[in-house]
Amino acid sequence: MILRPRRDDLRAITWGMGRIVLAVGLLMLIPLLTSLVCAEWDMAINFVIGMLSCLILWLVTESHRPKKRDLTWFQGLVVVSGGWLLATLFGAIPHWLSGHFQSFLDACFDIMSGYTATGLITVQDLDHAAHGFNMWRHVLTYGGGLGIVVIALTFLFAGTAGAFRIYVGEGREEKILPNVVRSARAIWMISLIYLVVFSSALWLVLMREGMPAGRGFLHSLWLVMGAWATAGFTPQSLNLMYYRSFTVELVTLVIFVLGAVNFALHYAVWNGRRREILKNIEVRSFFVTVLLTTLLLAIGFVREGVYTDLTTFFRRGFYNLVSGHTGTGNTTVFSVAYFKEFGFLATFAVITAMAIGGSACSTASGFKGLRMGILFRSIRQEIRRIMSPESAVVMEKVHHLRDIWLTGEVVRTAFLIILCYCAIYFAGAILGMAYGYPPHVAFFDSVSAGSNTGLSAGMVGPTMPNLLKVYFIFSMWAGRLEFVSIFALVGFAGVLWRGRRARKT
Numbered sequence: 001m002i003l004r005p006r007r008d009d010l011r012a013i014t015w016g017m018g019r020i021v022l023a024v025g026l027l028m029l030i031p032l033l034t035s036l037v038c039a040e041w042d043m044a045i046n047f048v049i050g051m052l053s054c055l056i057l058w059l060v061t062e063s064h065r066p067k068k069r070d071l072t073w074f075q076g077l078v079v080v081s082g083g084w085l086l087a088t089l090f091g092a093i094p095h096w097l098s099g100h101f102q103s104f105l106d107a108c109f110d111i112m113s114g115y116t117a118t119g120l121i122t123v124q125d126l127d128h129a130a131h132g133f134n135m136w137r138h139v140l141t142y143g144g145g146l147g148i149v150v151i152a153l154t155f156l157f158a159g160t161a162g163a164f165r166i167y168v169g170e171g172r173e174e175k176i177l178p179n180v181v182r183s184a185r186a187i188w189m190i191s192l193i194y195l196v197v198f199s200s201a202l203w204l205v206l207m208r209e210g211m212p213a214g215r216g217f218l219h220s221l222w223l224v225m226g227a228w229a230t231a232g233f234t235p236q237s238l239n240l241m242y243y244r245s246f247t248v249e250l251v252t253l254v255i256f257v258l259g260a261v262n263f264a265l266h267y268a269v270w271n272g273r274r275r276e277i278l279k280n281i282e283v284r285s286f287f288v289t290v291l292l293t294t295l296l297l298a299i300g301f302v303r304e305g306v307y308t309d310l311t312t313f314f315r316r317g318f319y320n321l322v323s324g325h326t327g328t329g330n331t332t333v334f335s336v337a338y339f340k341e342f343g344f345l346a347t348f349a350v351i352t353a354m355a356i357g358g359s360a361c362s363t364a365s366g367f368k369g370l371r372m373g374i375l376f377r378s379i380r381q382e383i384r385r386i387m388s389p390e391s392a393v394v395m396e397k398v399h400h401l402r403d404i405w406l407t408g409e410v411v412r413t414a415f416l417i418i419l420c421y422c423a424i425y426f427a428g429a430i431l432g433m434a435y436g437y438p439p440h441v442a443f444f445d446s447v448s449a450g451s452n453t454g455l456s457a458g459m460v461g462p463t464m465p466n467l468l469k470v471y472f473i474f475s476m477w478a479g480r481l482e483f484v485s486i487f488a489l490v491g492f493a494g495v496l497w498r499g500r501r502a503r504k505t
Contacts, residue, residue, distance in 0.1 A: 016079030018061025025054025035132030043132040046097040077488035115144035116480035119232030119329030119454020138225040145229025199224040227255035232329025232454040260326035260358030281398040282359040282369035293349040300346030325353035327364040329454020338457040354453045365452035371414040424450040450479045
């Protein structure tokens, strides 16, 4: 049972949430400076209001900070899940003031989509949005892909056991370095190096294809931010179709595949352990699932008689499949194509890829390659056990930077998380069908939201019913945090509610 929270528990939790909201306020400095440089005064005022709101909340929580700031496991989990919700509400303030959303709920939807690196949008008139507005959308998705908690840990938390607890609560299962704050900074280092390298390359590509230097610089920066974070945000409503460039598609594909790779694997390779690429279970799992879903995609296209030449298959089919598999959401086809052109088999291949997702401790979500590897190795283990003599001890292991033996606890945990993902996928699909959306459209968009992908078959948008928007906000949030910290927050809220009712009686 969960004990009734004490005052010190409440202070520790609100203090931690305040630090996360402060991190959001600090992030707003980047779009604020962009607005000032571009003389977008109204947008600059919006960010000042947002920053002041974050600062006020932080000052209130800081004035009631606990004597001991080393969070327990339960406190850390609640800080993460509750902090993400507060960060969404405060991050949505500049969005709502911008005038690009028909309601504050739509602004919150777009912010949660960015934080969770999903990429589903409810924004209106994106093609005429201010540069500061677009910078905020891409900065929050770039930061959210790395983790709001990673941002806070980098600057605002000490390297204590409590810091590690909120790091784990954000759905990360391993540290890159022994110290969790150093791990957070290593994640930033890796991401910033890739940002500089790929945005420079993409800037040259865009200028070569005729885009002015200043505009090309911003677009290259935003495209790399969205692709590396596996979010798929772009500054244009047509997404990658706006650029009509095979080179842009090829560069972004490389970026979001790298973004879906475990940060710890990046760090290991950079430090000379290149053999890890071939030995790692997540890399092997990704290769196998991409191969199988690509085969299914090709069969589906042949049956439908669409995208049958190699170039078109790559740009309209394979690109979107890998975009879905990495949880990115960059797209080169209109949303209606998934149910009007792709056909059942090809659409099923994309849905399967989205549901599986990328790697653990990366910017991607979904089942994750590690859990898929554990799932299939555990099945093989059971088959070997059945076929072996009763006295035989049958054990399997997977290699993920180190050898992991498949104990009962490891397998049960993997199955539980996969089951939770399936639950939010199916619940969203059922809710969508209840509102009259076709089953394949409802299931496609529900899987996309729960796996933090961002591809859409046409259900998600400003006209979507409010209840579906609320559910998808929950689905994106739960999918990104991988449920454990959500369970902790629900338990915490339940205990507070029971305590309040007990005091009244």
